[in-house]
Amino acid sequence: MIQRPRGTRDFGPAEMAGRRAVEQAMRNTCHRFGFGEVVTPTFEQAELFTLRSGEEIVDEMYVFRDKGNREIALRPEITASVIRFFVNEMSTMPKPLKLYYVGNCFRYENPQSGRYREFFQLGAELIGNDNPETDAEVISLAVECMRSTGLHNFDVRIGHIGILKSLITEEIEDGAIAGNVLRMIDKEDFDAVGQTLEANGISGSLLESITAIAGTKGGVDVLESIEETEAHEHLRELFEILKLYGIDDCQLDLGIVRGLDYYSGMVFEIDAPKLGAEKQVLGGGSYTLSELFGGEPVFSTGFAIGIDRVMLALEAEKEAPEYAPMDVFVVPTEDAMRKYAFAIVSKIRARGLRADVDLMRRNMSKSLKYASSKGARLAVIVGKDEMAKRSVTLRDMKSGEQTLVPADLVAEELEKALENQSSEQS
RNA sequence: GCCGGGGUGGGGUAAUGGUAUCCUUGGGGACUGUGGAUCCCCUGACCCGGGUUCGAUUCCCGGUCCCGGCCCCA
Structure with a gap:
């Protein structure tokens, strides 16, 4: 008997009916928002992903040499491919450019609940600006996608990485240390932040500012509790527009760091609290990736939804649709x-x-x-x-x-x- | 990479140092034009490799896969 590779799954007709229904609901939502579908290759030059995230992610990717000795990677996500596509062939199209995708991704990680080596994402990228109305459009699409699946129980948290990033890069000159500090903040390990700052002879007042910002969670009004920055007005406008879109139940959370990635402005996450350790079903934010791939700097905002986790969340809510294969x-x-x-x-x-x-x-x-x-x-x-x-x-x-x-x-x-x-x- | 718990027919299970129980599903038949019924028959399993042993599904070791968690999460 030949076994399935670790971390992969087979889907039978009944399960696929449910998955396709969910996928279709989200696709329809993307179309209603004016997003057009793109498909990019399942594998890319490994460099596409290492450029963006550093060499160390090679350990977490499926990388191999092809017969032409090219270093190839199965895509661990699709945003990089979409931006590559944009830079190569779509950079002169009218802005904003609204694109969405659905596809399988691969990560060489240890499988557990809600985490597989092959998994499926639906994502969208809005290319052209980084103003509050752009962010609102993308968050609104993300929320409507989730709603369209029939999922009831999910939490939207919105933050702004620019606040912490500018504070930290201002105070810490060494980029590597700054990166480590961000990583620790993401893990909410403020003791480690304090130790790192102390070890590098940086004033303890920075730690206070960091914990104050990272701990800023709640309605928009909690912004008043910390020092005013450029991002404040951006976030206020964003929340105002979201309200007009009928989205008034999201939380502000300035502690969202989203690892060491390329986000530079607004960041947001959606959790399904009924799931276990892997409860995040969606992540996104605004970034500039295009110049990394040789294009002009263009602001983009996007997100990716973990379809597998959405399915698990729906199951937890017992929303699985009935499957009748025949009339x-x-x-x-x-x-x-x-x-x-x-x-x-x-x-x-x-x-x-x-x-x-x-x-x-x-x-x-x-x-x-x-x-x-x-x-x-x-x-x-x-x-x-x-x-x-x-x-x-x-x-x-x-x-x-x-x-x-x-x-x-x-x-x-x-x-x-x-x-x-x-x-x-x- | 690490930790814990598991792998018995397609699915769910029982027992056992001498190759295995029951249920269900699947296939066939009875019922000879009306269904989730009943009866009968059949197919079908001890994750893989090594060790201990006369003999291992059972005990030991390694691997593999599954479940959950840590790390990580682009």
């Missing part, structure tokens, strides 16, 4: 009737209904049992007595009610019956 099952009463059954199933399928027919040469009793176990809502019984009247029997699998309908009109009659069933349910 109609056609069953012949005897072998001589099979050829009529095929003609009829074909007619039903042509009408756009999901129809299936017995392929196992089962008797009628077993066929009905199969239809029932597959969740068919209706059965069409093709028998000799009916055919004598150029008709078939239509059976409601729930009630057991049966009616005789003309064979030429099966599809239409089925359609009506299905509509009736649906309206009774709702």
Whole structure:
């Protein structure tokens, strides 16, 4: 037996139906916001990712040499690819440029709950500006994407990395130390921050400022409690616009650092609190990556959603949609009737209904049992007595009610019956 | 990379130093044109490798995969 590689998954028809429904809901939301889909390669030159995040991420990527001795990496995320695409081929398109993507990503990490080596992301990038209305548009899209999946329980936290970054780079000249300090702040390990500052002979008052900023959480008004910066007005405007978009339940959290990455301005995260250690389902913010890849500096704001975690969160809320793979099952009463059954199933399928027919040469009793176990809502019984009247029997699998309908009109009659069933349910 | 808990038919389980129970699913049959019923039959499993042993699914070691957590999380 050949096993699946560690950290990968197979998805069966029922699970895929749920995943596609969620994905489709989010795609529709992106389109409603004017975002167009892009697809980029599953693998890229490894440099694309190391340029942005440093050599050490090679350890966490699937990297290999191809037959031309090129260093290739399976993408660990898609933002870098989208920006590369933008720089290479779309830089002269009218701004703002609104792009979204869906795809699988790969990270060589230890799997655990909500964390896989192959996982799926849907993300969006808005290229062109970094003003509050841009940020609001992106956050609004992110929130609407989450809402569209049917998920109820999630927390939106918005921060601004610029506040901490400018404070720290002002006070700490050594970039490496500044980076370490940011990393410690992200982990909320302020003791370590204090020790690092002390070890480098930096005034303890910086630690006070840092803890004050990182601890700034709550409504927009908590901004008043810390020293006014450029970012303050930006955030106030952002929250105001979000309110106009119908998003008034997000928290301000200036402690969001999002690791050591490329974000420079607004940053935001969405958590699903019902999940365990890996509860973050979405992360994003504004950044300038384009010049790193050889383009003009252009501001962008984007986010990525962990589709797998969204699915887990929906399961935790028991929102998994029902999966009925078929509407109609056609069953012949005897072998001589099979050829009529095929003609009829074909007619039903042509009408756009999901129809299936017995392929196992089962008797009628077993066929009905199969239809029932597959969740068919209706059965069409093709028998000799009916055919004598150029008709078939239509059976409601729930009630057991049966009616005789003309064979030429099966599809239409089925359609009506299905509509009736649906309206009774709702 | 580290820590803890696990791997018995497709799924769920029981027992055991002498190759395995039960349920379910799947396939077939009875019921000879009406279904989640009943009865009968069949397919199908001890994660992999090494060690101890006359003999290992069972005990020991290593690996692998799964579950959860740490680190990390672009």
